[in-house]
Amino acid sequence: MAFKRQIDRLPIIPADAKQQNVTCHYCIVGCGYKAYTWPINKQGGTAPGKNIFGADLSKQQETDTEAWYAPSMYNIVKQDGKDVHLVIKPDNKCVVNSGLGSVRGARMAENRRSDVTGTQQQRLEQPMVWRYGTWQPTSWDDALDLVAQVTARFVEKDNEDDLFVSMFDHGGSAGGYENTWGTGKLYFGSMKVKNCRIHNRPAYNSEVHSSRDMGVDELNYAYEDYKLTDTIMIVGANPLETQTNLFLNHMVPGWRNGAKAIFVDPRRTVSINAAQDAAGTENVLHLPINSGTDIALFNALLSYIADKGWIDKNFIASSTFAKGEAVAESGTHPCALGSFDMALKAIRISTSEAAKICGVPEADIIKAAEWIAKPNDDGSRRKCSTAYEKGIIWGNDNYRVVGSLVNLGLATGNIGREGGGVCRLGGHQEGYFRPGDGHVGRPAPYVDDLLIKGKGAVHHIWANDHYKTTLNASQFKAVYNKRTNMVKEAMDAAAGKSREELVEAIVAAIKAGGLFSVNVDIIHSQIGQAAHVILPAVEAGEMNLTSMNGERRLRLTEKYMDGPGSAKPDCLIAAGLAQHMERVLNKMGKTDYASQFKGYDWATEEDAFKDGYSKAHTDVTYDRLRAMGTNGVQEPVTVFKDGKLLGTKRLYTDGVFNRHGRKDGKALFAAATWRGLQAPGKQAQKDKFAFLINNGRSNINWQNWFLDQDNDFVSDRYPYPFIEMHPDDMKKVDVKQGDLVEIFNDDGATQAMVYPTETAKKGETFMLFGSPQGTQGNVINNGVNELVLPNYKQTWANIRKLADAPVAVSHISFKSKEYRSA
């Protein structure tokens, strides 16, 4: 039977409980929450004067009440060394979520480590070093000394290419301005590390290079634009599941106000079903295009809109580059950029041609063009808000596809205006503040491929798990295990020897092709199984942490509990590592180089914030952010006035575009011509294998999966990653619901659990990405675009049965995930 907590009452929050601002750190939406804490031996009461809500809790509360919290919102944690009750519940006063929680955020409390209730025992507490054939606990000084000693042997003042670094670039979670600065100052300030990559992709690059090159920041609107617009266009995204409260609290009201909806997605998602309920089926257009053909669609839309004269001529004239080509196509720019006319000429494609390529009716393409841009009956312009995410970011021809979508927004005057925007929806929150990354180069090194090829000596990993979230993962894991095992064996052989002898043994193993792996994380991850040193970090709430959400809303999440054991904020771990590097290099006589590692005397995360973000944004301080509460302020912050930080609701309202750094402030169009499946190996895979293995996340398996692998509610729902298959396809490979199947092609194999899905297209499956129990990346080939953006989505493989449905899935629901109205 389904997992039940068997909890039928909860402690009541007393009227005088301590309140702390929290922004949910799990996804980009950044919903506002409040953390309430109070002493373990105290209780509130049901009488209005005895609880924080001032409500009579002896009565049943109303729908949507503020005065209720679920068992998942409760825990017992340590605060300043003492056990306290903790409730983290959605904040009704936050404009982002208006009191809504999601299946992820509303479990924040339950997903804190507690020694009293036994939750999240997987959290790391102590630094660990590989010793005597396993990981043994040790002190920070011992662990960091070993890291510094080994690292120092492979870096030179002007050549740090043997140090490979994988580091998150996001906010929320354990990211944020404090931690991107701490790590950034170390690797891009004190050092100039070139061979680095970001948490979810194999290189240090932008997911939206073309949008930025065109002058358009990818987060340019305000969430309220969805309520002010005429059409909401969603491309390669499933926001009901992965940006839940943005969908529920902003898009749904937009549709209920009469906006139309266009979804571009090969798959019918629950978002489409819900939009049909909110807007009426006749106001929702789903374009279930052939996987990877988005560019043909967007180019046809632009061609049609231009031919009809529905473009915004004034906007084009005043805000975009006027004549010809501004940037030529090259190895750094996968298509030319320039004027509207230049781009239109290059991308022109008819609606009938696009219909053939995309596999959707021409009439629907025309309908979409009308919904986007056909002026209203009174001649006024139609507004359209466009949102996109991994469906195209991690899909075919990243640079051109994002460019072709931004083209549409620019041509119709929908950027910098109310009810407009062409924005990525995002995954984590943002919180990037680092020294310049120009030395990395463009295209950036394909780090995972270099590691496979035997490059690199020392690998520092900050909350990345390549094993679950890279492409060509089968090969990556095989090589990585082998190389790190060489070092483990050397360390085993040096057991009981002195530190000097141990370091020499490690250095020798590295020189023989081994790799020394240092893993900073909050749990012992899969790639962490290969590590030699493991350093425990804390997350938001266990430290003060600042991030901004998908409408650039900056908030401070206050520290409301202690981190586990001796775990520390990443920024302070980076500082500690820098200090050890300075000491070790000095000892090696490299005093010049050592002096580059000064400037890390931070006692707290606030010191790191002051050293980084605050230096560039002098108005922004912790105190001021705390006072701004869960609504915070939308970046960029313009001024501090009358006790308040004032910000910017939407970007580019002045029609000046600057993300590309051009002095003229003119946006550029992309000559994003359709060229088929761009990444090497994709077309051949498609021709050879029977099923599209489309992939992505579900609402319960998302940014917080690393914690949820240890959460009963979540692992009970999907004990194994699902693969959605049409019933006819299931017949073809002779499988039933819940059966375990192997997904295999020339690049590798993985496994998943069959979830029958009537609405799936035949021959097109959808598998959960990033699962700890079945790495979808095993079957993704190594083909990337010119700028080393991976293409995870266009993957084809065959499927065969491995096993009948295991007992662990016999109780679960295999029904349609689509809501049915009464």
Next chain:
Amino acid sequence: MSGCNKLVDVGRRQFLRGGSMAAACAATAVVLPNQPAKAAQTARVEYPTNRLGNVSDLSDNEPLDVSYPDEDAPGVILKLGKKVEGGVGPDGDIVGFSTVCPHKGFPMNYDGDSRTLNCPGHYSVFDVEAGGQQTFGHATQNLPQYMLRVDDKGDIYAEGVDELLYGRLSNVL
């Protein structure tokens, strides 16, 4: 949330109360979760034993409105026509659930075709054939299910609930 205009008026729930107010919780038919849950739990509240109806009141897949453990807590009992885990009665197919969505407390609709409870608040779906598992949705718990017992006369009694009910910090107020 702003702008929810699709609240379904479920009307006044039929309220059936009877039988003895037994003091102790009966042993339950609920199987423990397949993974060990939290180490320590709070003590259970004391549930009333309430008669919700008789087996003869039920026909296959026809929801019967009830409330439990008091009239402010609407629910439903269903005869599913197939044995399910946690089901009671001669055919092991009778189950009972709260019909208040554990996300934000909207009243839910029963869809007889898919045998799911559906929430018009924010599109959550709960499977009554799978112990109220949230097939999809935003609640952080599966649907509270009644611990039921059927006596010799065919009377159906509720004697407990396996999750916290929406809108109350104690299942028994």
